[in-house]
Amino acid sequence: MKKPVKMLYEVINEKDHHLVKSWTNGVIFDENAKKQVLNIASMPFIHKHIAIMPDVHLGKGATIGSVIPTIGAVIPAAVGVDLGCGMMAVKTSLNAHDLPDSLSSLRHEIERQVPHGRSKQIKKGRDKGSWGELPEDVIQAWLPLQNRFNRLCNQHPWLEKTNHRNHLGTLGTGNHFIELCLDEKNQVWVMLHSGSRGVGNKIGSEFIEKAKKDMERWLIHLPDKDLAYIPEGSAHFDDYINAVSWAQDFARINRTVMMQRTLAAMQKVLEKPFTAELEAVNCHHNYISREHHFGQDVWVTRKGAVSAKLGEMGIIPGSMGAKSFIVRGLGNAESFCSCSHGAGRVMSREEAKRRISLDEHVQATAGVECRKDESVIDETPSAYKDIEKVMAAQADLVEIVHTLKQVLCVKG
Numbered sequence: 001m002k003k004p005v006k007m008l009y010e011v012i013n014e015k016d017h018h019l020v021k022s023w024t025n026g027v028i029f030d031e032n033a034k035k036q037v038l039n040i041a042s043m044p045f046i047h048k049h050i051a052i053m054p055d056v057h058l059g060k061g062a063t064i065g066s067v068i069p070t071i072g073a074v075i076p077a078a079v080g081v082d083l084g085c086g087m088m089a090v091k092t093s094l095n096a097h098d099l100p101d102s103l104s105s106l107r108h109e110i111e112r113q114v115p116h117g118r119s120k121q122i123k124k125g126r127d128k129g130s131w132g133e134l135p136e137d138v139i140q141a142w143l144p145l146q147n148r149f150n151r152l153c154n155q156h157p158w159l160e161k162t163n164h165r166n167h168l169g170t171l172g173t174g175n176h177f178i179e180l181c182l183d184e185k186n187q188v189w190v191m192l193h194s195g196s197r198g199v200g201n202k203i204g205s206e207f208i209e210k211a212k213k214d215m216e217r218w219l220i221h222l223p224d225k226d227l228a229y230i231p232e233g234s235a236h237f238d239d240y241i242n243a244v245s246w247a248q249d250f251a252r253i254n255r256t257v258m259m260q261r262t263l264a265a266m267q268k269v270l271e272k273p274f275t276a277e278l279e280a281v282n283c284h285h286n287y288i289s290r291e292h293h294f295g296q297d298v299w300v301t302r303k304g305a306v307s308a309k310l311g312e313m314g315i316i317p318g319s320m321g322a323k324s325f326i327v328r329g330l331g332n333a334e335s336f337c338s339c340s341h342g343a344g345r346v347m348s349r350e351e352a353k354r355r356i357s358l359d360e361h362v363q364a365t366a367g368v369e370c371r372k373d374e375s376v377i378d379e380t381p382s383a384y385k386d387i388e389k390v391m392a393a394q395a396d397l398v399e400i401v402h403t404l405k406q407v408l409c410v411k412g
Contacts, residue, residue, distance in 0.1 A: 006335060007233065007316040009051075017041040021334055022052035023397065028346060031243045033058045037066060039223040045073045047298045051335045052109055052392035053305050055344025055385065061208070061226040064345075065305035067338045069291075071298050076211050078239065078301045079288050081204030082213050083244055084251025085195030086284035086306075087315040087341075089326060090264075093275045094188035096407075099133050100270075103180070103369035103408045109265040110178055110267045110410050114258050116171035121337070129173070129412065130198075138169045141257045146247050155239060156208065163198030167301040169257035172197055173412035175342075175379060178262055179317075181324060181404035190276070191265070191324065192258055193317065196284065200247040207240045208398040241288075248287050257281055281313045287339035300336055308332070308339040308398050316398070317342050318387040319379055320409050321365040325391060327398035339397040343387040348379035356380055370409035379411060 012034070018041045022029060027099040028358050033056055040062060041050050045399035047069040056065035061077030068078055100106070117128045125371050131138060142165050153159045171178060178192040196203075210230035215238070222228065230236050263276050283306050291300045310331025316339065317324040331337050347355065353374070361380040370376075377383075391400065 004365075008393060009334060012038070014038055019045040020051035020052060020058070021049050023054050023335065023394050024052065024056060025363040025393050027054045027344075027393050029056055029059070033063050036063045036224070039227060040068060040075075040078065041233055042223055043075070043227060045070045045229070047071050047292050051338060053335075053338065053340040054390045055304060055340040055342050057345045059303065062301075062303050065340060066303050067300040067305050067336045068303070069293055069298045069336055070301070071296065073229040073231045073239070073290060074292040074299050074301065075227055075229045076204065076207045077228065078290070078303055079204065079244065080286050080303060081137050081201045081208070081259065082195040082286050083200035083204050084248035084284050085193075085286040086251060086255065086282070087191065087193050087317060088255040088282040089191040089280070089315050090259060090276045090279055091264075091279040092188045092190065093278065094272070096182050096186040096188065096268070098270065098274070099180075099188065106180075106266065106269045107369050107408055107410060109269050110262050113261040114169065114178060114410070116410060118173050122187055122218075129170055130163055133171065134165060137260065138165070138257060140151060141253050142168055145246070145250055145253065152243055154349045156206070156243070156284065159199065159202065162202045166249075167197035167199065168254055168259060170194075170197060170254070170262050170412070171258065171412050175319070176412050177320075178410040179324075179406050180408040181406050182406050183402045187365070189402075190262055190366070191258065191315065191317065191404065192255060192262065194219070194258065197254065198246040198253040200250060203243045204249050206387060207243070221407055230242055232328035244288055249283060251284065252282055254345055279326070281315050283307065283314050291336070293333070302338060304341045304344075305338045306341050306374070307337060308335070309337045312337075313401070314339060314398065316340055316387075316391070318406075319343060320370060320376075321368050321406060322381040322384065322387050324387075324404040324406065325400050326404065327356075328401050329398055330396065331387070332353075332397050335397050339394050343384040343390050345383060346385050347383055349383075351382065352378040356382060365409075366408055368406050371411055376411050
């Protein structure tokens with residue numbers, strides 16, 4: 001295993017702030033994102049420093065691409081609302097020559113098997129991105145979540161009205177995707193990206209508001225209202241940790257159900273027996289966990305970052321036509337054993353739709369079976385940082401095990 005020879009981070013040392021260590025050599029770390037990071041670094045319960053990944057960009061609540069270790073409190077908006085959002089990838093026994101010349105029928109079959117997107121206006125009927133009648137595999141996948149969910153509903157009755165079972169095994173919108181990729185030996189991989197869907201969003205949103213109300217009640221003034229925190233030992237702390245833990249489990253099972261359905265779609269269309277999970281990774285990148293760093297047990301919030309402990313496998317995807325990477329962690333303590341969760345946006349969704357033409361999107365996704373319409377322009381590769389530069393900036397955090405190139409992409 002390769003050992004890093006030098007640290008690639010830069011240090012931001014502002015008066016009355018904790019240190020910020022950023023892996024951003026050669027990539028954009030814009031001033032608005034820096035300002036947001038420094039607001040977080042001013043909080044008194046930060047442990048040691050904040051680590052910033054090369055995919056860093058301005059986020060809602062906290063900066064995307066940040067690793068925030070805390071003692072005695074957590075910041076719900078830093079964890080966010082897509083609780084447990086993450087990636088899953090499996091390597092199959094298929095090779096590029098096993099795929100048909102046109103992957104259109106396969107893409108449409110995956111789209112039939114996995115609800116995706118969201119209906120713009122719902123007056124009657126169901127949202128197209130959710131289940132109507134639950135299939136048997138979804139019913140079975142829900143069972144391990146059922147009892148804990150019932151207990152959560154007893155504490156928080158508002159959870160009963162959320163999209164929970166009907167969102168299990170569904171993709172969602174935005175940067176969520178299902179992809180077929182080829183590695184350097186032309187082996188076929190399946191990769192997907194999603195989280196805890198409607199129920200996780202509601203859990204995150206509710207506790208963000210509870211934290212803000214507590215700040216008002218306790219007359220605590222913050223540099224940003226989104227930094228409202230829940231102190232350990234307070235009325236909401238254990239409730240929050242329990243609810244987030246459940247949502248993170250939901251997210252992991254959600255990805256597993258989608259993966260099984262995608263593999264079933266491939267089996268149906270390709271009509272060739274194959275095996276999967278020769279190598280498999282299922283990792284969160286929006287989550288909170290209890291970990292030990294620099295001699296203390298702390299809460300680690302990874303907002304758009306992946307755990308990269310020594311030898312731990314992870315996924316760093318590019319967008320649509322860009323490369324993606326299966327990586328192995330190098331256990332870099334200064335990053336709290338973390339790496340980026342992708343390339344990171346260089347422009348907002350609205351700006352991408354203004355600046356990038358449909359022709360440019362079609363050219364950027366040449367050779368990829370995917371949607372070529374205006375509604376996905378905000379996910380085109382040029383809306384993101386150069387993934388090669390992002391990987392170079394974190395060469396002391398992970399080593400590349402496989403380089404993947406997309407050949408099919410399903411978007412919500």
